[in-house]
Amino acid sequence: xxxxxxxxxxxxxxxxxxxxxxxxxxxxxxxxxxxxxxxxxxxxxxxxxxxxxxxxxxxxxxxxxxxxxxxxxxxxxxxxxxxxxxxxxxxxxxxxxxxxxxxxxxxxxxxxxxxxxxxxxxxxxxxxxxxxxxxxxxxxxxxxxxxxxxxxxxxxxxxxxxxxxxxxxxxxxxxxxxxxxxxxxxxxxxxxxxxxxxxxxxxxxxxxxxxxxxxxxxxxxxxxxxxxxxxxxxxxxxxxxxxxxxxxxxxxxxxxxxxxxxxxxxxxxxxxxxxxxxxxxxxxxxxxxxxxxxxxxxxxxxxxxxxxxxxxxxxxxxxxxxxxxxxxxxxxxxxxxxxxxxxxxxxxxxxxxxxxxxxxxxxxxxxxxxxxxxxxxxxxxxxxxxxxxxxxxxxxxxxxxxxxxxxxxxxxxxxxxxxxxxxxxxxxxxxxxxxxxxxxxxxxxxxxxxxxxxxxxxxxxxxxxxxxxxxxxxxxxxxxxxxxxxxxxxxxxxxxxxxxxxxxxxxxx
Amino acid sequence: xxxxxxxxxxxxxxxxxxxxxxxxxxxxxxxxxxxxxxxxxxxxxxxxxxxxxxxxxxxxxxxxxxxxxxxxxxxxxxxxxxxxxxxxxxxxxxxxxxxxxxxxxxxxxxxxxxxxxxxxxxxxxxxxxxxxxxxxxxxxxxxxxxxxxxxxxxxxxxxxxxxxxxxxxxxxxx
Amino acid sequence: xxxxxxxxxxxxxxxxxxxxxxxxxxxxxxxxxxxxxxxxxxxxxxxxxxxxxxxxxxxxxxxxxxxxxxxxxxxxxxxxxxxxxxxxxxxxxxxxxxxxxxxxxxxxxxxxxxxxxxxxxxxxxxxxxxxxxxxxxxxxxxxxxxxxxx
Numbered sequence: 117x118x119x120x121x122x123x124x125x126x127x128x129x130x131x132x133x134x135x136x137x138x139x140x141x142x143x144x145x146x147x148x149x150x151x152x153x154x155x156x157x158x159x160x161x162x163x164x165x166x167x168x169x170x171x172x173x174x175x176x177x178x179x180x181x182x183x184x185x186x187x188x189x190x191x192x193x194x195x196x197x198x199x200x201x202x203x204x205x206x207x208x209x210x211x212x213x214x215x216x217x218x219x220x221x222x223x224x225x226x227x228x229x230x231x232x233x234x235x236x237x238x239x240x241x242x243x244x245x246x247x248x249x250x251x252x253x254x255x256x257x258x259x260x261x262x263x264x265x266x267x268x269x270x271x272x273x274x275x276x277x278x279x280x281x282x283x284x285x286x287x288x289x290x291x292x293x294x295x296x297x298x299x300x301x302x303x304x305x306x307x308x309x310x311x312x313x314x315x316x317x318x319x320x321x322x323x324x325x326x327x328x329x330x331x332x333x334x335x336x337x338x339x340x341x342x343x344x345x346x347x348x349x350x351x352x353x354x355x356x357x358x359x360x361x362x363x364x365x366x367x368x369x370x371x372x373x374x375x376x377x378x379x380x381x382x383x384x385x386x387x388x389x390x391x392x393x394x395x396x397x398x399x400x401x402x403x404x405x406x407x408x409x410x411x412x413x414x415x416x417x418x419x420x421x422x423x424x425x426x427x428x429x430x431x432x433x434x435x436x437x438x439x440x441x442x443x444x445x446x447x448x449x450x451x452x453x454x455x456x457x458x459x460x461x462x463x464x465x466x467x468x469x470x471x472x473x474x475x476x477x478x479x480x481x482x483x484x485x486x487x488x489x490x491x492x493x494x495x496x497x498x499x500x501x502x503x504x505x506x507x508x509x510x511x512x513x514x515x516x517x518x519x520x521x522x523x524x525x526x527x528x529x530x531x532x533x534x535x536x537x538x539x540x541x542x543x544x545x546x547x548x549x550x551x552x553x554x555x556x557x558x559x560x561x562x563x564x565x566x567x568x569x570x571x572x573x574x575x576x577x578x579x580x581x582x583x584x585x586x587x588x589x590x591x592x593x594x595x596x597x598x599x600x601x602x603x604x605x606x607x608x609x610x611x612x613x614x615x616x617x618x619x620x621x622x623x624x625x
Numbered sequence: 626x627x628x629x630x631x632x633x634x635x636x637x638x639x640x641x642x643x644x645x646x647x648x649x650x651x652x653x654x655x656x657x658x659x660x661x662x663x664x665x666x667x668x669x670x671x672x673x674x675x676x677x678x679x680x681x682x683x684x685x686x687x688x689x690x691x692x693x694x695x696x697x698x699x700x701x702x703x704x705x706x707x708x709x710x711x712x713x714x715x716x717x718x719x720x721x722x723x724x725x726x727x728x729x730x731x732x733x734x735x736x737x738x739x740x741x742x743x744x745x746x747x748x749x750x751x752x753x754x755x756x757x758x759x760x761x762x763x764x765x766x767x768x769x770x771x772x773x774x775x776x777x778x779x780x781x782x783x784x785x786x787x788x789x790x791x792x793x794x795x796x797x798x799x
Numbered sequence: 800x801x802x803x804x805x806x807x808x809x810x811x812x813x814x815x816x817x818x819x820x821x822x823x824x825x826x827x828x829x830x831x832x833x834x835x836x837x838x839x840x841x842x843x844x845x846x847x848x849x850x851x852x853x854x855x856x857x858x859x860x861x862x863x864x865x866x867x868x869x870x871x872x873x874x875x876x877x878x879x880x881x882x883x884x885x886x887x888x889x890x891x892x893x894x895x896x897x898x899x900x901x902x903x904x905x906x907x908x909x910x911x912x913x914x915x916x917x918x919x920x921x922x923x924x925x926x927x928x929x930x931x932x933x934x935x936x937x938x939x940x941x942x943x944x945x946x947x948x949x
Contacts, residue, residue, distance in 0.1 A: 119739075119740070126740065130724060130727040130731070133721070136717075136720030137721060250877055257884045261884075264891060268898075273903050276895070276902055276903065277911075278911075279895065280830060281911075283888075287888055291821075295847060298847040298877075301874060349914075409920070412913055415913060680860075681860070783893075783894060787897065
């Protein structure tokens with residue numbers, strides 16, 4: 117069973133190698149990409165079932181035991197996020213493949229897209245599975261390097277600055293991460309997370325605070341936590357549709373996962389974390405209010421993405437089993453719904469030829485199917501019952517109210533931010549889907565990757581991939597009972613820490 | 626036996642007087658040094674690759690030395706007739722290296738060991754005597770190919786590509 | 800393996816200087832300076848990793864000394880990995896700067912035009928009412944200007 121743990125990392129890398137070698141055969145690339153991601157999804161299902169039944173699964177790379185060697189750990193949290201991420205990656209790949217076929221023709225050769233897409237998937241898997249702070253850094257680098265290539269390839273002059281901002285900010289956060297690792301190692305002499313959990317408690321409290329805050333800042337940049345979010349609404353809207361969907365779905369959530377993992381495992385608290393509560397309020401409100409001011413549909417979604425990172429931060433800030441499990445459930449739901457919304461936005465843009473809200477209209481009449489595809493994830497994101505978003509938000513609210521007066525107050529902010537989200541999305545709905553149909557505008561920037569205003573050449577699989585993601589989101593709502601039971605157990609495990617440490621180190625405390 | 630007459634005859638127009646158009650910018654010493662150093666560095670990189678498990682060296686260091694040999698060749702000879710000694714595209718080299726490395730990591734799973742495990746292979750070769758190697762040598766070979774491929778690809782896209790841009794813009798060449 | 804109890808002051812100051820210079824350069828507009836900033840900051844980080852490994856000693860190769868006299872190999876492995884990653888990303892930034900130079904004529908990071916436009920809006924047109932017959936001419940003009948890649 118432990119043999120499976122390394123596969124979600126190694127298979128995509130192998131797939132990337134094959135797609136590089138076969139870069140002159142687009143069909144081979146497409147088949148390899150889809151097959152690899154299907155395999156990763158299947159493995160993730162097995163890992164989730166097994167880790168839920170038997171506790172954290174550990175694989176020691178090269179046979180070197182922790183804390184000397186590198187361990188890969190699949191517990192409930194990582195297996196669940198791995199599964200959701202793999203499904204989203206697969207759906208977005210299908211969408212991207214068909215978009216490329218429609219826009220550039222079936223025989224178009226791409227040396228970089230498929231290898232980089234699979235490398236990004238490998239990096240995401242490694243980030244979820246690693247049990248080692250430095251391997252987490254490597255995972256982030258694999259993921260980010262692939263994302264740099266994906267966001268800057270075929271950019272036009274107008275959009276290259278977005279790529280620059282993204283690359284520079286990510287590089288800065290990576291170097292800060294490395295600094296934090298150096299400090300952690302200097303203080304404790306290990307980078308293994310399970311080993312660190314025991315050793316950090318022995319350090320002076322001031323040093324522990326510094327290390328905890330450094331890791332918070334590092335993952336805060338990656339997760340787009342206010343006030344470290346500024347790069348996100350600037351860069352994501354300029355990426356091609358599927359790439360933006362992938363980034364919005366996965367990258368920030370990997371940052372949040374790293375934050376959740378390190379803070380619960382290394383920096384244990386007994387009561388809610390005031391600093392993170394304040395930051396989560398700021399994130400929720402800045403994101404939601406920022407979304408209201410936007411006219412560009414992708415920028416609006418980016419701000420909503422930031423806003424909803426605040427919901428997860430709130431779950432972590434509550435710092436009890438209910439809060440953490442709520443955050444985990446929210447992350448799983450958020451990965452699917454944001455990716456879906458960005459894919460739908462890509463479909464809308466293809467039909468209307470613009471991203472400006474005030475230049476579209478009447479799509480409910482001309483494209484009713486698209487309206488349904490938008491409405492379901494929009495209601496899910498806003499948290500209207502009985503969607504998955506409602507289930508996840510309810511878990512967070514219950515955790516907040518149970519934890520004390522201050523967290524109850526922040527739970528009120530959660531409701532306000534949800535209403536603002538609903539308002540922002542209703543604005544999109546009114547502008548885009550109601551009103552008089554407007555003719556499609558010509559492509560404003562023919563040089564770049566984003567081809568717009570080509571509704572008649574939108575193949576069915578693009579809609580099917582989006583609908584598949586909507587189905588995943590609905591499945592989360594339907595199976596909310598078992599899922600919240602799994603995340604509940606994951607939350608208890610995360611705060612208990614002993615199952616993880618025992619599984620990795622092989623001995624009790 | 627024409628093969629013995631021709632085996633060292635240049636097969637590509639690399640740094641030959643007729644092929645190099647940049648008559649004024651050629652540097653004789655650098656070219657002579659590059660001609661001598663290029664094969665030497667490649668052999669040295671293979672040495673580093675093979676001793677890597679027990680001594681300083683390994684796939685990455687060896688790959689960088691080999692890559693530097695190509696960089697030297699590029700600096701001395703420019704992009705004229707630039708390419709790998711064998712006609713193979715750099716992406717194929719990169720992909721093969723990556724595939725070899727990943728397969729080396731995956732093979733132990735088939736025999737029930739953790740991924741990336743290594744074992745010692747010992748062979749008794751006549752005349753040479755006992756030869757032993759770790760299976761991690763294959764990982765090193767993969768890394769070696771990967772690095773060489775990346776460096777050559779970089780030279781091709783950044784070095785030769787920029788040179789071509791400049792020549793098209795007529796900024797540089799007479 | 801024990802953590803260092805004392806560290807070399809000269810090394811600590813060097814790390815501080817490298818970080819200061821690196822962050823200063825990162826705040827510049829020109830991508831070349833940002834690139835140099837990343838390189839300097841990367842050097843600072845790698846030096847920090849080295850210092851984290853404790854006092855210097857013999858090379859960490861089996862047979863060169865006892866466990867007490869050799870240095871801690873792990874920070875060196877970490878630093879090597881970090882060097883490789885920084886090297887790769889430096890190359891990438893270099894290529895990006897060159898691309899920007901080819902496309903735009905310089906390598907300076909530009910302002911976010913859409914952000915500026917929203918910041919200068921007098922009233923956010925974020926109302927549900929003025930949607931259908933949207934005739935706010937100024938607004939549409941500004942939106943149209945934004946579409947021009949200028």
